[in-house]
Amino acid sequence: MGESLNGLKRSIMCGECREEHIGQKLTVMGWVQRKRNLGGLVFVDLRDREGILQVVFGDEINEEAFKKADLVKSEYVIAIEGELVMRQSPNKGIPTGMVELKGESIRILSESQTPPIYIKENLDAAENIRLKYRYLDLRRPDMQEKLVIRHKAAKVIRDFLDENKFLEMETPMLTKSTPEGARDYLVPSRNYPGKFYALPQSPQIFKQLLMVSGFDRYFQIVKCFRDEDLRANRQPEFTQVDIEMSFVDMEDVLEVNERLIQRLFKEVKGIDVQLPIKRMPYDEAMAKYGSDKPDLRFGMEINNISEVVKDCGFTVFKGAIEAGGSVRAIVAEGCSGMGRKKVDKLGEFVKTYRAKGLAWVALKEDGIKSPIAKFFSEEEMNNIIEASGAKTGDLILIVADKDEVVLQSLGALRLELAKQLELLKDNNEFNFVWITDFPQFEYNEEEDRYVAKHHPFTMPKKEDMHLLESDPAKVRAEAYDIVLNGEELGGGSIRIHESDVQEKMFGALGFTKESAWERFGFLLEAFQYGPPPHGGIAYGLDRIVMFLSGTENIKDVIAFPKNQNAACPMSEAPNVVDEKQLRELGIEITAKEDK
Template sequence: MGEALNGLKRSIMCGELREEHIGKKVTVMGWVQRRRNLGGLEFVDLRDRTGVLQIVFGDKINEEAFEKAGKLRAEFCIAVTGEIVKRESVNENMPTGMVELKGESLKIFSEAEPSPIDIKENSETAENLRIKYRYLDLRRADMQKIFMIRNKTTKSIRDYLQQQGFLDIETPMLTKSTPEGARDYLVPSRNYPGMFYALPQSPQLFKQLLMVSGFDKYFQIVKCFRDEDLRANRQPEFTQVDMEMSFIEQEDIIALNEGLIAHVFKEVAGVDVKLPIKRMTFREAEEKYGSDKPDLRFGMEITNLTDSVKGSEFKVFKDAVEIGGSVRALCLKGGASMGRKDIDRLGEFVKTYKAKGLAWIQLKEDGIKSPIAKFLSEEEMNSIISTMSAENGDLILIVADKNSVVFQSLGALRLDLAKKFDLIKDKNEFNFTWITEFPLFEYSEEEGRYMACHHPFTAPMDEDLDFIESDPGNVRSKAYDLVLNGEELGGGSIRIHDMELQQRMFKALGFSEEDAWKKFGFLLQAFKFGPPPHGGLAFGLDRMIMFLAGTDNIKDVIAFPKNQNAFCYLTEAPNIVDEKQLGELGIKVLPKESN
């Protein structure tokens, strides 16, 4: 049976003890990391969230405590009182390695079964097992460090934004399902049979309403929910640093958030972010890096070869040019030594991004080697090599197709080659860039209409207003993303506050006036009452913590995550509910139809 505290108080944390505490009597509490018996002495490493302290029990120190210490096993929860003394054998690898605690009294609060997972740093335990026993996984020092970083980050964010005059305001978790985003998580209503709330994908509409309400500067660190297609670093629920401001323009938002990022990264990671952060338009990012979130820690930009092969009779190049596409390439320095099988694998890789194939040219010491050489004139081959600034030993990799395929496939190939050839030399570098002038619309073949790239309330660039009806595909928006090391850290936009322009936007998206009011009526009604010019931005907090903590797994920075299939092995959620609950909600579960 476990012992009770009975008024015993912890006087100091294990990891705080140093030489200046020698001679003091203290009480520490925590979990046994390990116990070692050395004849007449029992050595116990005690762990709490601040670190580990060595405790020594002996029959000459206190016989009762010594006997109890012999029963200790890993993960027993205990309290020890005694005097801090200098260690005979100093451990310079431990912050507390100069001292130890002479155990004069011992309370065992609770015993522990053998742990089903390794409670040690950098554990290689299977992920699903880590999630199932997350309360044990979180005892690891490296995991606790991550959540201390998370705590420090959120405090730093709050401090900065409140110093800038922002108000922290909560918005509803139960709201209305609206279109133009990912799938909503729906919550059935018992009081309104057949009706549903939706969990918010973001506080977007409510934060705009707060601007109408006159709260010039709003922020919130908030949970968001999206029923998206599953992948490794995506969670069904995640946390945003959400903000909105009135009477501002894009430059104001960018400047404020550069200050926020510089403040947080300095305070949390000791990193000086160079301001102003460089900028790149969406078009430039696509053409140079094949991505709207380019990783700029290495070069190898995409080069346009279309002019070099414009008159070519090579069918692959000719067809791409005739459909309005392009011929573009990467130059892998030193890649000419790559074997044919490895190059063929790269060809299969780009096919997963809808490319029809990958042409290549090796510049070897004994001449040019390429399966397309016979289809190109000497002049065309020389033009390609010259345009690529290629030298002996290099490998040119070419994709020809419509631009969307070319950008997507070469962008992915660029990142794949960077991993394979270790092109990112400084893994600890933080390379930021703003991406601006995103398209306002994108055409959906599935829907047969234009969709909003960001959301329906994103403002178009002033100089593109006349093209909303006539050429929507070329309308740019007042949207911006902050990218860090090839990942979107956050993004936002200036919003439409003019009702006439908003109606034009809805019409371009294929909404009738009736549809628009049915879906967004509460916002449109508010916009009848003097909405201010406004805009905002939201950061993905989980992704920010990943960078600050130096992990590439989003589950490491969320206390109780789901697995890659959005299942929680800890609580076994989602799960069935009983028929009574379903009956109260007027719901009947039908068997899923097989495809």
């Protein structure tokens, strides 16, 4: 049985004790990290949110407290009173390592069974076990540090936006399903049988309505939901920093957000972000890096060598170009000596991105080595080397196919090589870039129609407006993403506020006027009453905190995340509900499939 506090008050956190507190009578409370009995002395390492403090109990200090301290075990919750003294054996590895508490009294507030996971930093345990006992996993100092950083990040964001006249406002969690993009999470309505609410994938429509309402500058830090197959670092519920502004163009949005990013990384991480942040058009990002979220911490750019091989005798290259594709290359510097097995593995790697194979040319000191050399004259081979920008000691890696396949496979190969060659060892390099001039549309082969690259309310570039109906594939959007080290942190756009432009946009997406009003009627109706020009951006807070805390796992920065199957091992959600609840909702389960 645990003892009660009986009015006892904590006077200081364990991790806050320092040399300036020596001689003071202190009361600390927390969890037992470990206990050591050295005969006449019992040492207890006491842990709270702020850190660890060594407490020493001895016969000569207080015999009763000494005996009681010897009873405690790991993860017992205790309260200790005593005098802070200079530590006999200093530990410079921890902030409290110069002091220790001389324990004069102890209360065992609650006992603990042996925990199923170790409460220690850098725990190597199965993820599902950690998630099942998440409340214990979160006791670990490295996990608590990440969530403290999350708190600090959210506070800096709120403070900055408040100072810049943004109002924090809430939008509904129960809203209307507008199927366009990922699947919605649906919530059945008891009051309206057969009808459903949807949990928001983002507050997009509502934040635009707030601009129509005249609030001018809005933000919120808000939960969003997407019922999609989970990939690495995706969660079914995630947190967005949602921002919208009125009477702005793209430059206005980017300027205020650059200052926000600069402030956030300086105050939380101590990183100086140089402004203005580099900008790169979408087409350039795809051509050079094979990705709309390029990692710019290293070079290895993609080079288009189609022009110099279009008339060669190698049918693989020539055929790809004649079919409307291209031949492109990346150069692995200093890798001409890479073994054949490793190169063959790279060939297998690009095949996972639909490439048919990987050609290579090694520029060794004693000459060129390549399985395709026999298909080229000396002049043609020199042209390939020159076009790819390679030099002696380098390895040229080439893919020939449709542009989409070539860029995607070489973009992925570029990142794979960076890992293998350890080009990304520096965790303190933060390379930001704005990606701009996105395509307005992308073609969905399954639905045989164009869909919005961002969303249906994104403003097309003024100079491309005339192509909306005649050639939508060439229309660029007033859209922008902020990318850091190859990860998208956020994205946004200037919105359409003119009804005739919105009608053309819906037409290009294949919506009739009736179907557009059925899906987005309340927004379209609101836009009949004087909408201002407006635009904004939404960041993934979880992803930002990953960078600020130095982890590569999104689950580390969410207090209670779901696992890779969108389930919670701790609470056992999702789970069955009783028949009475289903009857009230007018729902009948016709088939069950256990996963």
